Amino acid sequence: MTSTxxxxxxxxxxxxxxxxxxxxxxxxxxxxxxxPPETFTRVTHYDMSLxxxxxxxxxxxxxxVVSQLKEWLFECTVQKLVLVITCLETNEVxxxxxxxxxxxxxxxxxxxxxEKSIKTIQDExxxxxxxxxxxxxxxxxxxxxxxxxxxxxTDKDLVVPDKWEESGPQTIDQSEEVRLRSFTTSIHKVNSxxxxxxxxxx
Amino acid sequence: xxxxxxxxxxxxxxxFNSFISRPEHPQRLSEHSAGSGILQSQYKxxxxxxxxxxxxHSKNRYLQLDQEKKQMELSHKRARFELEKAASDSARxxxxxxxxxxxxxxxxxxxxxxxxxxxxxxxxxxxxxxxLQMNLEGLNKTLEERDDKLGAxxxxxxxxxxxxxxxxxxxxxxxxxxSGQTLENQELQEKLDLQQRKYQEVSQLCQSLQAAQxxxxxxxxxxxxxxxxxxxxxxxxxxxxTIKSEAARVPDLEKELKRLKDDNxxxxxxxxxxxxLKEEVEGLRKKLERMEKTKEELIxxxxxxxxxxxxxxxxENLGQSTGLNIRKPEDLSREVIQIQQREIALKEQNYTLNSxxxxxxxxxxxxxxxxxxxxxxxLEEQKxxxxxDALVRRLQKRVLLLTKERDGMRAILESYDTELAxxxxxxxxxxxxxxxxxxxxxxxxxNAEMEAQxxxxxxxTGTLKLQLQTAELELExxxxxxxxxxxxxxxxxxxxxxxxxxxxxxxxxxxxxxxEQNNILEMRLERHNxxxxxxxxxxxxxxxxxxxxxxxxxxxxQEVEALREEVTRLRDLVRSLQSGGAVGxxxxxxxxxxxxxxxAPSKEVLDLRKQMESSELRNQRLKEVFQRKIQEFRTxxxxxxxxxxxxxxxxxxxxxxxxxxxxxDSLLFKKGSNGSMQLMETEFSKTLGEMVAxxxxxxxSIPAFLSAVxxxxxxxxxxV
Numbered sequence: 057m058t059s060t061x062x063x064x065x066x067x068x069x070x071x072x073x074x075x076x077x078x079x080x081x082x083x084x085x086x087x088x089x090x091x092p093p094e095t096f097t098r099v100t101h102y103d104m105s106l107x108x109x110x111x112x113x114x115x116x117x118x119x120x121v122v123s124q125l126k127e128w129l130f131e132c133t134v135q136k137l138v139l140v141i142t143c144l145e146t147n148e149v150x151x152x153x154x155x156x157x158x159x160x161x162x163x164x165x166x167x168x169x170x171e172k173s174i175k176t177i178q179d180e181x182x183x184x185x186x187x188x189x190x191x192x193x194x195x196x197x198x199x200x201x202x203x204x205x206x207x208x209x210t211d212k213d214l215v216v217p218d219k220w221e222e223s224g225p226q227t228i229d230q231s232e233e234v235r236l237r238s239f240t241t242s243i244h245k246v247n248s249x250x251x252x253x254x255x256x257x258x
Numbered sequence: 259x260x261x262x263x264x265x266x267x268x269x270x271x272x273x274f275n276s277f278i279s280r281p282e283h284p285q286r287l288s289e290h291s292a293g294s295g296i297l298q299s300q301y302k303x304x305x306x307x308x309x310x311x312x313x314x315h316s317k318n319r320y321l322q323l324d325q326e327k328k329q330m331e332l333s334h335k336r337a338r339f340e341l342e343k344a345a346s347d348s349a350r351x352x353x354x355x356x357x358x359x360x361x362x363x364x365x366x367x368x369x370x371x372x373x374x375x376x377x378x379x380x381x382x383x384x385x386x387x388x389x390l391q392m393n394l395e396g397l398n399k400t401l402e403e404r405d406d407k408l409g410a411x412x413x414x415x416x417x418x419x420x421x422x423x424x425x426x427x428x429x430x431x432x433x434x435x436x437s438g439q440t441l442e443n444q445e446l447q448e449k450l451d452l453q454q455r456k457y458q459e460v461s462q463l464c465q466s467l468q469a470a471q472x473x474x475x476x477x478x479x480x481x482x483x484x485x486x487x488x489x490x491x492x493x494x495x496x497x498x499x500t501i502k503s504e505a506a507r508v509p510d511l512e513k514e515l516k517r518l519k520d521d522n523x524x525x526x527x528x529x530x531x532x533x534x535l536k537e538e539v540e541g542l543r544k545k546l547e548r549m550e551k552t553k554e555e556l557i558x559x560x561x562x563x564x565x566x567x568x569x570x571x572x573x574e575n576l577g578q579s580t581g582l583n584i585r586k587p588e589d590l591s592r593e594v595i596q597i598q599q600r601e602i603a604l605k606e607q608n609y610t611l612n613s614x615x616x617x618x619x620x621x622x623x624x625x626x627x628x629x630x631x632x633x634x635x636x637l638e639e640q641k642x643x644x645x646x647d648a649l650v651r652r653l654q655k656r657v658l659l660l661t662k663e664r665d666g667m668r669a670i671l672e673s674y675d676t677e678l679a680x681x682x683x684x685x686x687x688x689x690x691x692x693x694x695x696x697x698x699x700x701x702x703x704x705n706a707e708m709e710a711q712x713x714x715x716x717x718x719t720g721t722l723k724l725q726l727q728t729a730e731l732e733l734e735x736x737x738x739x740x741x742x743x744x745x746x747x748x749x750x751x752x753x754x755x756x757x758x759x760x761x762x763x764x765x766x767x768x769x770x771x772x773x774e775q776n777n778i779l780e781m782r783l784e785r786h787n788x789x790x791x792x793x794x795x796x797x798x799x800x801x802x803x804x805x806x807x808x809x810x811x812x813x814x815x816q817e818v819e820a821l822r823e824e825v826t827r828l829r830d831l832v833r834s835l836q837s838g839g840a841v842g843x844x845x846x847x848x849x850x851x852x853x854x855x856x857x858a859p860s861k862e863v864l865d866l867r868k869q870m871e872s873s874e875l876r877n878q879r880l881k882e883v884f885q886r887k888i889q890e891f892r893t894x895x896x897x898x899x900x901x902x903x904x905x906x907x908x909x910x911x912x913x914x915x916x917x918x919x920x921x922x923d924s925l926l927f928k929k930g931s932n933g934s935m936q937l938m939e940t941e942f943s944k945t946l947g948e949m950v951a952x953x954x955x956x957x958x959s960i961p962a963f964l965s966a967v968x969x970x971x972x973x974x975x976x977x978v
Contacts, residue, residue, distance in 0.1 A: 094482055105493055142807050203810035208800045223801045227790045
């Protein structure tokens with residue numbers, strides 16, 4: 057975030073997107089009740105009130121993932137970030153929050169900042185998070201205890217760092233998909249969507 | 259009223275009754291008989307009343323004492339209950355205390371006996387009083403004596419009271435001691451219980467704790483929830499408004515959504531249809547183009563046809579003229595096929611001829627070369643011949659010369675012969691002649707040979723010329739064949755072009771089909787992408803090894819294992835319990851604690867059950883005692899005050915006098931909120947207007963009113 061109002065660089069873009077993921081994941085975990093609501097605290101960001109976890113283990117995990125993600129965003133090697141919600145009783149995937157990331161790899165070569173103000177980007181991010189909050193109205197209720205996992209889709213030629221390992225895509229059998237809003241920093245474009253397991257009643 | 263009861267009070271009452279009932283008759287007699295006895299009787303009556311008052315007073319005191327005693331008994335019993343309840347394990351101490359209590363009870367009984375003795379004395383006094391009726395003076399004396407006795411009795415009663423107080427104090431002391439002991443006992447028992455039932459208590463505590471925690475957490479959650487909601491409401495007020503407006507539109511939107519979904523589906527179908535139609539349109543356009551082309555071709559064809567028909571006519575004419583049977587197109591086609599076949603045959607021939615031409619040309623060139631050679635040869639030959647001709651001419655000339663020479667020679671010879679005699683020189687001459695003749699013959703043969711050679715050479719040239727002519731002919735024919743061959747070649751290329759065009763069209767169709775397939779596959783790919791599929795060649799999926807799901811799963815597994823272990827352990831325990839305590843004891847030491855834990859509650863339950871039974875029994879007894887006492891109290895009240903008091907409803911008391919003329923005559927009192935009693939209006943109370951006005955309104959005394967009513971009723975009864 058070198059020039060705050062005039063434009064945005066690759067580094068700034070990566071930081072913005074990583075920040076969005078941090079808040080987005082926190083609000084999904086809060087909204088979907090994966091962690092008890094009393095372990096969250098309210099902060100104000102993007103001109104709106106957001107929930108942030110106070111659970112130390114979860115905090116550590118999220119900072120680990122987000123910092124690594126930032127690196128990858130900077131290298132433009134990440135394709136997707138997926139938040140998978142799994143039922144603990146049946147080991148069945150119930151929800152998939154997928155964030156497709158389109159990187160403009162030309163930004164790696166030219167260091168010239170793009171002309172898009174941070175305010176407009178934050179406005180876009182805010183509307184995405186609002187939509188995530190609103191999805192609770194149509195998503196099926198999670199009746200069983202659930203846990204979540206974060207998957208990162210990266211380019212094949214990437215060196216897998218320590219502590220990371222390869223995983224399956226964890227797809228949902230018979231899913232229903234809903235596309236959410238997207239935002240772009242003009243370097244990274246993030247398309248969000250949620251897929252959830254179809255309920256039998258419908 | 260049951261006067262058969264043998265209690266002290268009732269016996270006193272009986273005696274009193276008898277006392278009252280006895281003088282009634284004589285009094286009446288005296289009233290009837292003479293007025294002289296009035297004064298005496300009045301005095302008697304006053305004395306009686308006085309006496310009765312005193313007696314009542316003493317009785318009341320006694321009753322009070324008795325009540326106190328009863329109260330003491332009751333409190334004592336209550337203490338006993340508490341003792342029994344509290345000190346189950348320190349039973350020895352309790353029994354000791356109970357023994358003491360029994361002793362005390364015995365003392366109390368003694369006191370009661372003493373009271374009975376006093377009562378007996380009272381009866382004696384009554385007897386003395388009876389005697390006093392016979393003799394006033396004796397009566398006075400006995401009265402005094404009795405007063406003294408009464409005083410003594412009072413003293414004894416007060417002394418008894420003191421004793422009772424002392425006893426009560428003692429009991430209180432004991433109570434306090436017992437309570438201390440019970441406290442100690444309870445502590446000990448609690449400790450004991452703690453040791454005995456550690457597991458159960460812990461679990462109970464845990465449960466209670468959990469419940470408390472859950473309730474606590476629920477409350478906290480509620481509080482937080484409320485706070486959060488408040489915050490949300492405050493902060494997202496604007497959003498809420500918009501949402502409200504949106505919410506109002508929700509059904510419409512839903513409808514619209516439904517409609518749009520339908521539209522969408524319809525549009526999707528129509529899009530597919532559209533693409534299909536587009537393809538069709540494309541195909542049709544192409545067809546149209548082709549059709550136009552074909553149209554043009556058709557026109558051309560028609561023109562051609564015209565031409566051809568003309569030609570055909572010409573042909574037909576020709577056919578007619580030529581004699582070929584060309585009547586129908588089939589014939590023509592047959593003819594054409596025949597011609598084609600012929601052509602093909604001719605072509606083949608052509609090819610063969612071409613090859614032959616080539617070979618012939620080659621041979622021709624060879625022949626030409628040969629020809630030139632031959633020509634040169636012939637030229638040489640001609641030259642030779644000419645040379646030989648010249649030679650022949652020269653030779654002929656020579657021959658002529660020779661012949662002339664010979665002739666000359668002959669002539670010479672003949673002349674010689676004639677001149678000379680034939681005999682001398684003739685042989686020489688003949689010899690010479692012969693030689694000349696031989697030479698001639700030789701030259702002639704040589705000449706003939708040369709001529710033969712010449713003719714031979716001429717023949718040769720003739721054959722060569724013939725060959726040349728045939729070769730030239732062949733060449734021409736070949737040239738013709740070649741021309742026809744080129745014609746057939748152009749036809750072939752046309753066919754090839756059409757074939758190739760068809761192939762191109764096929765390929766175009768194939769391409770379109772593949773494009774559609776490609777589109778479908780791309781759509782599918784997009785859908786798979788949405789569902790989270792990825793290209794394993796380009797992409798890899800990573801996640802942290804230590805992620806919440808893995809941790810949660812691990813924890814869950816551990817929990818399951820622990821539970822499973824517990825289940826197996828408990829199952830073993832159950833089995834051992836089923837197989838019997840002895841087996842359980844004989845098993846491992848690790849099983850024993852849990853075993854004893856499982857047995858402990860049953861023992862306690864039995865204890866508790868016993869306690870409960872005993873307490874219930876006590877309750878029952880107490881109830882019976884209370885009932886009896888209340889009945890007694892009510893009877894006493896009735897007897898003493900002359901009123902039976904019933905509680906009709908809450909705070910309402912009905913008083914029925916013992917002297918009531920009718921069963922229904924009763925007074926109703928209501929207890930006010932401040933504790934004051936108020937008389938309610940009844941049929942009976944209406945008849946007592948004067949007394950109500952005097953005692954209640956003027957004197958404001960209910961007891962006075964009641965006694966006045968009693969006296970009035972009593973007087974009415976007695977006067978009748």
